[in-house]
Amino acid sequence: MTLNVFKKPLYVILFFMDARFSYLSHLKCSACDHIYDADQLQTISPCCARPLLACYDLATLAKEVSRDEISHREATMWRYHEFLPVREPAHIISLGEGMTPLLHAPCLAPQGLEQQARLFVKDEGQNPTGSFKARGMSAAVSRAVELGVQGLVTPTAGNAGAALAAYAARAGLPSHVVAPKDAPHTCIQQARLYGGEVHLIPGLITDAGRAAAETARQRDWFNVATLREPYRAEGKKTMGLELAEQLGWRLPSAIIYPAGGGTGVVGMWKAFAELRAAGWIANDQLPKMIIVQAEGCAPLVRAFHQGKDEADAWPADEAHTQAAGLRVPSAIGDRLILQAVYESGGTALTVSDDSMQQMVCYAAKRAGMLIALEAAATLAAYHTLLATNFLQVEDEVVAYFTGSGLPDLQYVVC
Amino acid sequence: MTLNVFKKPLYVILFFMDARFSYLSHLKCSACDHIYDADQLQTISPCCARPLLACYDLATLAKEVSRDEISHREATMWRYHEFLPVREPAHIISLGEGMTPLLHAPCLAPQGLEQQARLFVKDEGQNPTGSFKARGMSAAVSRAVELGVQGLVTPTAGNAGAALAAYAARAGLPSHVVAPKDAPHTCIQQARLYGGEVHLIPGLITDAGRAAAETARQRDWFNVATLREPYRAEGKKTMGLELAEQLGWRLPSAIIYPAGGGTGVVGMWKAFAELRAAGWIANDQLPKMIIVQAEGCAPLVRAFHQGKDEADAWPADEAHTQAAGLRVPSAIGDRLILQAVYESGGTALTVSDDSMQQMVCYAAKRAGMLIALEAAATLAAYHTLLATNFLQVEDEVVAYFTGSGLPDLQYVVC
Incomplete structure (x- = not known):
């Protein structure tokens, strides 16, 4: 680059x-x-x-x-x-990730509120590999290359595996991806096309995590599992740096983010602290950090409503959602995520798979944007939070559309 | 925006x-x-x-x-x-199109030449809707909105229909897309999800062109077919403006572009003329413009090798290629395209569908980029032109990866 x-x-x-x-x-x-x-x-x-x-x-x-x-x-x-x-x-191992568009999208507010709404969306689907995962992998793979690793491993619920395989290919390094056997086959196919070696296992992302760690040990390759090394969060941090720059070095009233492993939230909250420390944004401008999870897998939302600092694991056999990126029963970053939500005066909520699917269609028909289910969860959350008055229509809100719907467009019914 | x-x-x-x-x-x-x-x-x-x-x-x-x-x-x-x-x-009707990355990609040169190659690729797949078509539609739809149109129509071989439907949705206008019935169903599905009304017809893009013109007349909607209105080419022109800026206001030795309707070439050649007229680039810096078409549908390549200023239509029943965007038997911009190739000292060549498919895999495995067949044609052309000595390995060459492979990744076999 x-x-x-x-x-x-x-x-x-x-x-x-x-x-x-x-x-x-x-x-x-x-x-x-x-x-x-x-x-x-x-x-x-x-x-x-x-x-x-x-x-x-x-x-x-x-x-x-x-x-x-x-x-x-x-x-x-x-x-x-x-x-x-x-x-x-x-x-630097780059495929051109980041500086995704921040689009004014009041048309995605509930019907009747389009005139007043101050909704923006950040279209992370325009990243290489089709999701925000590109940012974390660009940072982690670059730094791993700098520190001399010979191969890379990751567990994945979907997009992260594709992103790792792409950046490993760009770096000329071998990669090994471990995914639950019911992970979206488009993500698996994508990782394989980039030359990633894919290992499908029974169970969930947490089981894949154990298998990935074992492979990394055996081969002496480096494991870039979420928050198990320091630099993926640094890449994701740039979602927050960009937002500040794109808004003219200030921040919105609220940010809505779909939390699986939650590194995006951790990264952005860290970004805002660093921008304040550097004097690039004012101290009184922090947004409410709002996380959204699926009804069928919501360990962080449950912990938030119980007022806890840590999240108990969601029972593995009860973790059900079509949004593969949100099927994460326990996140190692739980305390950091919850801390960001508490400190910012944010909130945590669940949305149903049905409402995500409806919002995929809403975004396609009203804004010309084809987004992934995880991304659509933020829109469902925005509508809910307006209805419950946690957010007001005049609040400036940024929803993170974390991934593109293009790889799975054949399965979308509107 | x-x-x-x-x-x-x-x-x-x-x-x-x-x-x-x-x-x-x-x-x-x-x-x-x-x-x-x-x-x-x-x-x-x-x-x-x-x-x-x-x-x-x-x-x-x-x-x-x-x-x-x-x-x-x-x-x-x-x-x-x-x-x-x-x-x-x-x-302006924008989904954040343009300023796609220009990536240094010597790893995509033929094996053994990676050290010396000066190959760059421009990743147009990171545009909204997954292809360079977003640029033209953003310009054409914006200007049509400015001039008061009530609805939009386009014929399409694939991506253009999806892009039109997306930008029409963003503008809040109805859209009607006419495509050959064997157009890629991912493109058709994409256009439908954005709310576009899709009409499938027997025949080729040229037949779709006639049907689209008829619909536009009947409904008094505006037809944005390639080069049948002035502004899609203006949007595509920005591929050339960006290239100049990204290279520090200069241009490379050669550009390789896959030519279907060819508006990309027309737009870029126009961009370079305008940048010279404005004094933003030097007069002696123009790149060779190289167009690539599929063996099974190559009216412009045939015309170039016959030394003609216009291209006869390719026989419709002989127009065969898996690269739907290149299945264009006659282009209304033929003279402008050929003029750019002749004036620049460029060339025109065909590549086989097999070589495009091989290059999809080559780009995925060696650069971590999943590209469409049309984009892969530029890479096949680069390899051919090195072999025939039209290009030298030390020539600075930019290949335009016009579309993403994500929507069709399930059909790729590597």
């Missing part, structure tokens, strides 16, 4: 000479803040067996980089390279 | 006060240069029954707009609004 910043006139290069490409400083345990070396391959924290979070020297970044410089750069998530973990531009 | 240019500080707004949003001045007949009013709905030229081309006041544009201003703007094709026909920002 080429970064346009290197095509600017000489004075810009001179100006940047002291600035670092990445301001990554260290990793810390998300439970106890214990510090780890960011320049070693790391998985979860040895101290607490919890996710490690990437930390940046934001004070120096704030002095050396201005947000106005960003606006000249190429239209990918790597325009925010100072906030990302890759130290050398040559190590 | 929001144009970020309106979020700049006041001094920028003041600076722009005299600048127009669009510098569209008039339309002219592509055959005889007769001038027509650009602010009336127009189809083909009444004088010669040939495509009308949009003309801009480039001398004034050059004085009032600088190419450096563009780099701050939002990452869609509308960042070039001065070169586009829509007069009022409020009339």
Whole structure:
């Protein structure tokens, strides 16, 4: 990939000479803040067996980089390279992910409210591989390449496996994907076409997680399972950085996000904290973080309504939803996700599979957007939250359309 | 849609006060240069029954707009609004099309040449609706809305129908799509999901063209068939504007493009002429324009090798290729396409369906990109042209990956 910043006139290069490409400083345990070396391959924290979070020297970044410089750069998530973990531009494995459109879409409000609604949607389906998973995998695979891995493994409920296989192919590395045998066959086919070795197992994503970890150990390949290494969340963080830039360095009243593993929420909440620390957004502007899950698999929503800081696993034999990306009975990032929801004054809710399907059609017919079921869940949630008055029609709301409906369009009935 | 240019500080707004949003001045007949009013709905030229081309006041544009201003703007094709026909920002119908990634992809050169190859690919599959057709439809539908149409019609071999239905939905207008009954059913399904009314007919795209024209007449809806109205080519022109910007306001040695109706080639060649007229690129930098068609339907390639200025229609009962977008037996823009190829010192060649299928797999496995057959044709052409020494491995070449393989991934065998 080429970064346009290197095509600017000489004075810009001179100006940047002291600035670092990445301001990554260290990793810390998300439970106890214990510090780890960011320049070693790391998985979860040895101290607490919890996710490690990437930390940046934001004070120096704030002095050396201005947000106005960003606006000249190429239209990918790597325009925010100072906030990302890759130290050398040559190590970036990119398929052009990020800088997805933020579209004004009041037409997707409930009928009769289109005139007043301040609804925006972020179309993550325009990413490579068709979903937001591309962002996390671009960051994780790039950093893994930088740290010298020889092969990559991931468990997946669907899109993540396709994204890993694509970025591994782009990096020239082998990949191994473990999925529940009832994962969407379009995702499986996609991973295989990219040259990924796919292993289908009985059970759920949590079972696939165990099998993936085992394969990684046996082959000495690197496991990029959600929040079991520090950098997928960094890629997903760029959904939050972009939103701020696209709104003119401010944030909306509320964000609605479909939570499976929930890394998107964790990443965005982290992005907003970093933007505040760097002084790029004001301190009083944080959005309500709203997560939506499927009625048939809602461990985080249940935990939220019980006021808990952690989520008990959803019984595996009761985890049912057509939205494969939401069939995640337990998320290792549960505490971080719930923390974002609580701190932001957000909420958590479930929607039915039927309402997701209806919203797929609503978005297609009214906005010309073909979205995945998981994405449609955000729209169903928006309608519900207007009806229950948690949101008002004049609230500026951004729904994340996390994936494209194109790979599965043959199964959609409207 | 929001144009970020309106979020700049006041001094920028003041600076722009005299600048127009669009510098569209008039339309002219592509055959005889007769001038027509650009602010009336127009189809083909009444004088010669040939495509009308949009003309801009480039001398004034050059004085009032600088190419450096563009780099701050939002990452869609509308960042070039001065070169586009829509007069009022409020009339833009956008799904976030354009500013697709330009990826360095030497890994897609023939094996053994990856180290030296200077191959780039432009991934048009990341557009809304999954193909470059989104650009043309965004421009044509926006301008049609601005000029007051009540409904939209198009014939299609596949992707264009889906794109029209999507943009019509976004505009809140009804759409009618006419396709050969053997058009890819994923495209048909996609158009239907967006609310498009689809009419399947026996025969080829040329027959669909006649039926679409008839429907447009009966209903008084507007027909946006390829080059039968002036503005789809303007949208496709942005593929050329972006390429220049992404390369730092210069152009590559050669461009390889899959030609069905050929509007992409016409649009890009026009873009380069306009950029030269505006002084944004040097005069001596034009790329060789190379078009590729399928062995089973190659009217333009045949005409090129016969040294003709126009292309005879390919016999309808002999037009066979799995690449539906290339099953176009006659193109109304034939003269303009051939002119671009001749003037640029380019060439025209055919590739087999088998080689397209092999290149779909090559791109998936080596670059992590899942592309449509039409897109894969450019890669097959690149390999052929290296073998025949028309291109050298050190030539900087850009292949346009015009569409995504995601909608049809289930039919791909690698």
